[in-house]
Amino acid sequence: MSAHIPVTEEPGLSSVAATIPSSCLHDIFRAADRAERAGTEVIKLHVGEPYFGPPPAVAEALVDAVRGGRTSYTEVEGLLALREAVVHKLAVTGGADTDPSRVFITPGSCQGLSALLHTLAEPGAEILLPELHWPVHLQQALLAGFRPVFYPLDEHFRPDPEGVRAAASPRTRVLLVNSPANPTGVVLDAALLGELYGVARQEGWQIISDEAYEHYVYDGAHVALASLEREVPPADRIVHSTYSFSKSMAMTGYRLGYVVAANERTAKALRVVQEASIIGPSAPVQHAGVTALGLTGAADTHRKLVRHNRDTALAPLVEAGLLRGLPAGGWYAMADIGRTGLDAETFTERLLSTHQVAVVAGAGFAMRPGLDEFGRITSTAFPPWSRSLIRIAFCVDPEALSTGVARLLDFVRDMER
Numbered sequence: 001m002s003a004h005i006p007v008t009e010e011p012g013l014s015s016v017a018a019t020i021p022s023s024c025l026h027d028i029f030r031a032a033d034r035a036e037r038a039g040t041e042v043i044k045l046h047v048g049e050p051y052f053g054p055p056p057a058v059a060e061a062l063v064d065a066v067r068g069g070r071t072s073y074t075e076v077e078g079l080l081a082l083r084e085a086v087v088h089k090l091a092v093t094g095g096a097d098t099d100p101s102r103v104f105i106t107p108g109s110c111q112g113l114s115a116l117l118h119t120l121a122e123p124g125a126e127i128l129l130p131e132l133h134w135p136v137h138l139q140q141a142l143l144a145g146f147r148p149v150f151y152p153l154d155e156h157f158r159p160d161p162e163g164v165r166a167a168a169s170p171r172t173r174v175l176l177v178n179s180p181a182n183p184t185g186v187v188l189d190a191a192l193l194g195e196l197y198g199v200a201r202q203e204g205w206q207i208i209s210d211e212a213y214e215h216y217v218y219d220g221a222h223v224a225l226a227s228l229e230r231e232v233p234p235a236d237r238i239v240h241s242t243y244s245f246s247k248s249m250a251m252t253g254y255r256l257g258y259v260v261a262a263n264e265r266t267a268k269a270l271r272v273v274q275e276a277s278i279i280g281p282s283a284p285v286q287h288a289g290v291t292a293l294g295l296t297g298a299a300d301t302h303r304k305l306v307r308h309n310r311d312t313a314l315a316p317l318v319e320a321g322l323l324r325g326l327p328a329g330g331w332y333a334m335a336d337i338g339r340t341g342l343d344a345e346t347f348t349e350r351l352l353s354t355h356q357v358a359v360v361a362g363a364g365f366a367m368r369p370g371l372d373e374f375g376r377i378t379s380t381a382f383p384p385w386s387r388s389l390i391r392i393a394f395c396v397d398p399e400a401l402s403t404g405v406a407r408l409l410d411f412v413r414d415m416e417r
């Protein structure tokens, strides 16, 4: 582990939020924007924005709702029609067995995750996050008052259930699982999910299962963690799930997702959190969501597009030895550029300035904050192995992706000379 670097606090602002660095994604966003403003055309492999959009019927439903005046506040948990459609969808796809009273429609799954974390946070409680994680999971956990603890992943970025148990302490309350994973593209199979579930059950933890990429599994099948407790009485369930319309339906800017709370106790507290933070989700967007959930083939079409990208454009990275194998799911691949002799920050900066390709340096997905007693960050550290990783988004335009990967490989070859 590298040395802890002190975090400078904003003078006069000593909240937890003021000590949390903005995510690594924002640095590269800003750098790519600057390059574009200076007239350079940038190939954007740093951002998970799909090159396809939602089916036209989704936009029509949104416009119809607005024109038809269906724009009033809705229930805090969202329109009943949409929650019923979610329950039906989960029943037919083998997801959680649930009831509209435990479903919450949210402005993006990001807000759902944040609300769920606020619902589950207890003073001094620890949350277990994968050592390579989506930085927003960490930011949200800190903002909710959790103390993050990181569980190890093997060389294929898979968690070992006993490693997860070993990372825990008597203060552990929540285990966060994300399959398919951002940033690694790893998909956890039913056996491994079952083992993780068994550990959480034995230890008395809750689980948050982030299902944002549920429809993007290319090898094997997607298993929703909550489906493992279909036979458990709702009052005894421990798996809370978050879902997104952004990925499956390519509705990123609509901001629509949902939370399925494991049990009524959690649903009751989550209702308070939502009432106090959003009052309710946007009504017209929810109407668009009802239409989207009815378009059952769209997610399959989207998966095929991204799968095609993966198979064609990422294969050269595997052949060049930068990727161990093709990611089994999701929208991102984690490549290792260590052999160039550059750290990933320098690599991404130079790749952008010399080859006009934006990718994200991996360390930001592995930040280890040091905290004071109030949960404020006092230092940050990054495991050395994370400094040779870069994240590449492969949900983008196929031609841009292939060109971007070719340029990246040229750059690697140049650095090796």
Ligand SMILES: Cc1ncc(COP(=O)(O)O)c(C=O)c1O
Residues within 6 Å of the ligand: 048, 107, 108, 109, 110, 111, 134, 178, 181, 182, 210, 212, 243, 244, 245, 246, 252, 255, 256, 257
């Ligand atoms: C793992 C993961 N969860 C949740 C989200 C949030 O998606 P949204 O808020 O758009 O539903 C993202 C977005 O990138 C993600 O990668």
